Every structure is written in structure tokens, then in C-alpha cells.
Amino acid sequence: MTEALYQSAPYQREAGSRVLAHTPEGGILCAASVFYPQGGGQPGDSGQLSWLGGQIEIATAIKGMDGGVILVPAEPLPLPPVGLPVRQSLDWERRHRHMRVHTALHLLSVLVPLPVTGGQIAADKGRLDFDMPEPPADLAALEAALNALAARDLPVTETWITEAELDANPGLVKTLSVKPPRGQGRVRLVRIGSGADQIDLQPCGGTHVARTGEIGRLRLGKIEKKGKQNRRLTIHLA
Template structure:
């Protein structure tokens, strides 16, 4: 139609981001000009978390105190939020005091540690310790993301591309491009492949490489997580499985993940599928919860977990059979109720009137009763007051009754003046509900 549409190369990534919530209230602060200005002259923070992702404690010198409760250290084990991985938590110790590290952000080459309270101005040296359980969960989930994207590509096809990712402590997500919803069989195959990678205990290698050399060796799949600035890029490679430019912390071998569990697969957008997964202890926790639920269900049904599907199938069949029988009972009750009301019809000249006050009963619908009576006799006029906590009024008139001047809508309108509530309808049928207290 002559309209040019500029679609950015990272369109699907942007779609995934719009369906995700920021993980930190300070997420936008890394681009705060005031912070950048305050930190521009500070030395580069040595990233111990890159030197050794397994080191949990360290000593450091305070380079600067910024804001009300933040400090910059000359070196740190605390990983700053980035690349879809949340920041490390932990504590800083000095003298006999401990302060909690609640967030860590990186501004340029400077790492800022946010504390739960201000630190004394005279303090110059601190000991830091990260929350190892949080770190190792995030490492496993970050490594698991690489295992998962490799498995998804092998099951679904080479067109699969990472559209977004977010690592969390208890579970993580990976958004991938795919032209249809992932089936249950595909999900099972992907999970099985990821666990096979864990069982093979493949080495996870991390290396800084010249951009041109890395691209020549691994291709543009390096940039699954988005474009990476700089002439040198940090490449994380699961040997023979996946290679990406990545800035997170990772396990040394895939075997450290222990176990991998896909928890949920859903359609995020046309062409984008979201996979929620867990690895390590969180995955074991999910499996244990499922096992306990199966055991409880088996106990309630007096069967064993392996025979649970058969027991449930039998219960569902029995339920369906009972629902059919109940349906027949309701149908019979309806037929009997209609006949009883029809016998009570009063002749008023050329028309017959059924005026009834009934309690609300399961399987007896006042609207259907009125319609059946109207259809049974063109001269029939029906007015039903159905009483429960509120009052429902239903009026209906057959064709001949309408020709004789009966207006169902007008009947309901007059009733609503007395009972309250709102009424609506036509010549042949009308009703009001919630009409005053019963």
C-alpha cells in the first residue's frame, strides 16, 4: 500500500522485554547522569567474580562513599545486575558491624554496592561475603539457559533464536523465536536433551576474544542475548553444544546443574515462546513437591502413583456418567414442573394465565419454564416470581396472547416499580433480576 515499515533487528527481543518486569528498582539508575558524573574519576573496580566465580569472600578498600548508603570498593566478588542476571546479595563487615548488601549496580567500569544502612565515614577497609546459595542458584540457572537454548535449537530447528531471558534464584525464563506453540512432546524432548547435557558433564569454558576472531569461529549466534559492545567480547562455551557472548557467572561444568526441570511453556506473542525452568536445588524442590502431591493423591484414591492415571480415568468416567444421570433427572423434573404449572393455568377470556411464585431450584430455570409454557399454547401468559436471596421476575406471552394486547415487557415494568431492580424485554418475553430483597 505504499507504506514503509522499519522493523528493528531486535524486534522480537523488544516484544519479550515488554512482557517482563524490571528486576530492580534501581535498574534505571545505571544511566543516571548524576551518578555517572560522580563516578567518572574513580578507578576501575577489579571484578573478582570474573576471576573466580566460586570465591565467596574478599577484603577490599573503600574507594568512595556515594549517595546515602552506597560504596565503591577497589575490588569485589559481588556480581552487579546485568545480562538478565540479578545482583548478588551478601554483607560487608568491619570491626564488629555487619551491613547487608541489598543491590549491586555497574556504572561504566565502576561497581556500586547498595547497603541496608549508611556506613561510618571513617571506615576504610571492609570484608565482603556473598550469599553463596543465591549465587550458585543463579550460576546454575545462567548455565542452564545455555543448555536450554542448545536443546531447543536441536529439537525445534536452527531458526530458534533467543528473544529474551531473565535469571532468578528459584526459577528462570527463556524466550525463544518459534513459529508455533511448543507441543508437550517437544517440551519433553527439550528437557531430556538438557538433562543429557548435564549427565555428560561437559566443560563450560569462558574466554575473552577479539570480536572478529570470535565471530569468525562461532558466527553471529554469539549475540543471542543482544549486541555486545567493545573490541573484545566474553565468550561462554559449552563444549560441542552452545557458544554465546555472555557477561554472567557460570558453572565450570554442566554436571554442576544436577537436574533440569521445565516448569511451564507458554505463548508470549506470535512467534515467541516462553519457557520457565529451574535447575539444581530449586528443580529438586519442584520435583519433591510434585512427588509429594502424587503420593497424597494416591493415598486419597487408595492406589499407587503408577496406577494414579487409571484411577483418575475411572473417576472421570464415573463423574461423566453421574452427570448424565443428573441431567436426565433435571430434565424430568423440568418436564414435571412445566406440566404442573400448565394445569394451574387460569382462563381469562381467550387467554390463559400462569401466575407462580417458586423457590430457586437446581435444574429448574425460570426462563426456560416460561418459554416452554409460552410455546405450548399461543394463548398462554406466564408470570413467574423466582425467589432466593433476591427475586427474579420472568414474563412471557404466546403469539395469540400478544395479538389480544398482552405485553410481557409492560408486565415486568410494572413489577419492577414495586420490587425495584431493572427490567428489560419485548412483547413476547421480558425479565428482571436482583429485584429487591426476597
């Protein structure tokens, strides 16, 4: 299992680690990872891996077996040997934009309290698909409410519950298309706000900003109809 530094320390941009293995496809498995592995609609991180005498660009990261994180090189170049110490460096600007978009999508799910049937995050925008028979009547009002929530600068924190506790509280799960990460006996919840100011609590394995004020201004794109009752709402970083 890879130590998930991207989760315990999402603002960490670099880290030393050690190569545990190579995959048959040319991926690199390290003991710890600041690279977020693709999942839950959030892309895998990119950046660099360097070691004494070498360096390689990392195009993305993906999930491996048993909690491992596999770094995928951008080109088929020589890999650092197994056991060698390495230095990981994130493309921080790209990752931070993913964090801003991801947290903004959680805010959108607060303002549109309908089942989420899909979602995707990019560096400049994100979208959620809702089981929504009719589109919102006033898009300008929805955009204003979204920016007002972000501007409240609410704290974004995490907590953990057991899988049994999640099963006893199915209402915590908003997303129908992505199941909460399981298999370790516990599930991570992301909370926005605290105490009387808490506005959201839901299972999530992705990376988020520490406060909603860090998201910045948002622009709501057009609404697209995707199927009989599905509608797609897209938000853009201003």
C-alpha cells in the same frame, strides 16, 4: 574500575577490598568485588560487607560508571568511610543457584536453536523467550534432552575475543534483547564442552558453574505465548 572477582573467580565467596567512594544514593564502590552486578538477566548478588567496628547487609549490586560495581545496602545505615579496608561475603547459596540456572539456560538455547528475545534468572528457575512460531511438539522429550546434556558433565570455560572478531562472527550472538558487553576492546565468550564435545559458544558476562553436572536435575515448565511469535520456556531446578 572495579576488579571483577566475580568473573575471574566465580567460586570465591569472600574477599578483602577497600572503599573507593560513596554514591549520592548511598551505594558503596569498592576496589574489587565478589558481588556480581545485575545485568544480562542475572540478578545482582547479595550478602554482607563488614569492617572494623561495623557491618551492613548488601541487598544487591549494580553497574556503575566506567566499569565500577556499586554495592547497594539493604538499609540506610552508616557506611564504611572511603579508604577503609572491608570484607565482602556473598550469600553463596543464592549465587550458586544463579550459576546453575544460568548455565542451564545456555543448554536450553542449544536444544532450541532459535533467536532469543529475552531472558531472566532467579534462584529457583529461569526463562528464555524465543522467536518461536510453533511450540515444541514434545515437551517431555525436550526435558529429557536437557537433563541428558547436563548429565554429560561438560566443562564450562571462558575465552576472550576482540570486538572486531565478534563483529566478524555475528552468529555467536543468540540473544537479540541483550547486547554483548562492549567498551573494553574485547568480549568474553562462554564455552560449554571442548574439542569435538563442544556444544555451545556465545558471548556472556554472567557467572556459571564449572561443569554442567553441577546443575543437577531440571524440570521444564509450561510454555507461554508472549506476542505473535514469541514463546517463553521456563526451567526449574529440581
